[in-house]
Amino acid sequence: MxxxxxxxxxxxxxxxxxxxxxxxxxxxSAQRCLLVSDNPEILNSSSLPGRDGTLWHHIMRSDEQFVLHRIFGWHRNETGQPLQLGVTIQNISTSSNITIQQVQREILVQPINDQMIHAGQCLVKACLSDTMEHCIPVDKEAACQRTALIESVRLEHGYFAGFIYEFTVTRDSCADVMEYAVRTVVSRDMAADLRLVHSDPLPSYGTHPRGCWSYSxxxxxxxxxxxxxxxxxxxxxxxxxxxxxxxxxxxxxxxxxxxxxxxxxxxxxxxxxxxxxxxxxxxxxxxxxxxxxxxxxxxxxxxxxxxxxxxxxxxxxxxxxxxxxxxxxxxxxxxxxxxxxxxxxxxxxxxxxxxxx
Known part of the structure; x- marks a missing residue:
């Protein structure tokens, strides 16, 4: 980087x-949807009491041929053990497949310190200048009722992850509508399949932002x-x-x-x-x-x-x-x-x- x-x-x-x-x-501008995943910022025994969790999600239904997305995320691992952090897309439709294209992202995984703001600067400079890294998703498509994994990272205890992802979700040309869920997910099990994490979001803690909007x-x-x-x-x-x-x-x-x-x-x-x-x-x-x-x-x-x-x-x-x-x-x-x-x-x-x- x-x-x-x-x-x-x-x-x-x-x-x-x-x-x-x-x-x-x-x-x-409604050209690109925005998902913000910054809460719970601190992941510990209180905010992540179980093995797995959904940090935030965006449930989509669209009759457009494609939908543009941006994800902004910021999470700190204070659980005392490594975590697996990832981005998934669950195809909720029973009749059409979806593909994930044009993935680019900037992600920084660093020790928690008083210089974390510099990492945030690097993320937004890369996004604003359109110089984020191109990324090949782990799964390029999600068949009906299946979940695709874009990427996962290992987050050690005492480290934080800041990231911005941009990607396009495209429907089959013969399909009438897309129905899918974009998620940021986490697991204490480094061998867990993050595609299987479909739970409701973890409760929020404090005032750090999260939400999903049809514009960015x-x-x-x-x-x-x-x-x-x-x-x-x-x-x-x-x-x-x-x-x-x-x-x-x-x-x-x-x-x-x-x-x-x-x-x-x-x-x-x-x-x-x-x-x-x-x-x-x-x-x-x-x-x-x-x-x-x-x-x-x-x-x-x-x-x-x-x-x-x-x-x-x-x-x-x-x-x-x-x-x-x-x-x-x-x-x-x-x-x-x-x-x-x-x-x-x-x-x-x-x-x-x-x-x-």
């Missing part, structure tokens, strides 16, 4: 708190930035400044395709967050502006795509930290700035996008 994307430098700045602006409107990309439109002013746009917020639900709060229990057992995904883990900021220059001259990332609530790390180039967002511990993501010249009239984000880790959102002339 080679990660060629550099990290942005972190600087210090007193970002004004009087120029906040909320997201104006959002749209979700957010397109957020911001109010216009006026050249000569300062603005801080609040993205991935839980609420607007007036206390109402944030416009970009899309990955919640209430919006999850399976709500029972789901946990709100406030950090939008596994999702690609697209930002569009209109730039209004009411003068007759070009104007230089600088655009920064600034965590407003607490620590943040991730990756950003600007002008076709992906850069890592290193850990920024608090709201005095900034990363310069663009220094641009704005022509007279109306133009715009766009970028895409993925979250690797956060302690308290929102994230600020700070524009200053």
């Amino acid at each position: 080679n990660y060629y994307q550099n990290d942005l430098p972190v600087d210090f700045m007193n970002v004004p708190i009087s120029v906040f602006m909320d997201v104006e409107r959002v749209e979700s 990309e957010v397109h957020a439109a911001m109010p216009a930035y006026i050249v000569g002013t300062e603005s801080v746009y609040r993205v991935c917020a839980r609420t607007k400044m007036n206390g109402a639900a944030a416009a970009d709060l899309l990955f919640t229990v209430s919006t999850s395709d399976i709500g029972e057992g789901a946990v709100d995904n406030f950090g939008q883990f596994g999702a690609i967050y697209s930002i569009d900021i209109p730039l209004h220059n009411h003068t007759e001259r070009e104007a230089a502006i600088r655009i920064y990332l600034n965590p407003r609530g607490g620590a943040y790390a991730g990756a950003i795509l600007v002008d076709g180039e992906v850069k890592g967002i290193p850990i920024m511990p608090n709201n005095t930290n900034v990363c310069l993501i663009a220094a641009i010249v704005v022509p007279p009239g109306e133009s715009s700035f766009t970028c895409k984000l993925m979250t690797a880790g956060e302690s308290n959102l929102p994230l600020g996008i700070y524009l200053v002339s």
Whole structure:
């Protein structure tokens, strides 16, 4: 695994708190489904009392010829013994076969330490830059009432696994509908067949997210930035400044395709967050502006795509930290700035996008 994307430098700045602006409107993209498996994050005798368990699942029924999927997962082994962790697809249909194609993934299995956020950065940089590794699934198809194994890994005690999978599930050309279940599963038995784990998900512990949604990309439109002013746009917020639900709060229990057992995904883990900021220059001259990332609530790390180039967002511990993501010249009239984000880790959102002339 080679990660060629550099990290942005972190600087210090007193970002004004009087120029906040909320997201104006959002749209979700339904091109790829998202399954987030981050709960229970810590696997131990309490969260995994039996031999096997389903960490999370997505029960699908579709009349499309194919369905695109993304899985974001993060689990820690504190059971005192090795675990087997895997991704499976159970074909529930009694009349049609399904195939698993175009599998790519990034997975990191490392000792539990205070540098785990770096692993999350590597995952989202690879996903956002479309440089994840191609993977040949263990089973390329699942016949009627059979289960396919995409991949399994050994997770030692004291280690964590962070992973992103993307793949396509395709139905027989003669079939009318696909019915299948995507699962992240675990077993204490290293010789167990993970294809046989069809149980309901383990109970959730704490606030780490899990759920499944029919979309995995957010397109957020911001109010216009006026050249000569300062603005801080609040993205991935839980609420607007007036206390109402944030416009970009899309990955919640209430919006999850399976709500029972789901946990709100406030950090939008596994999702690609697209930002569009209109730039209004009411003068007759070009104007230089600088655009920064600034965590407003607490620590943040991730990756950003600007002008076709992906850069890592290193850990920024608090709201005095900034990363310069663009220094641009704005022509007279109306133009715009766009970028895409993925979250690797956060302690308290929102994230600020700070524009200053």
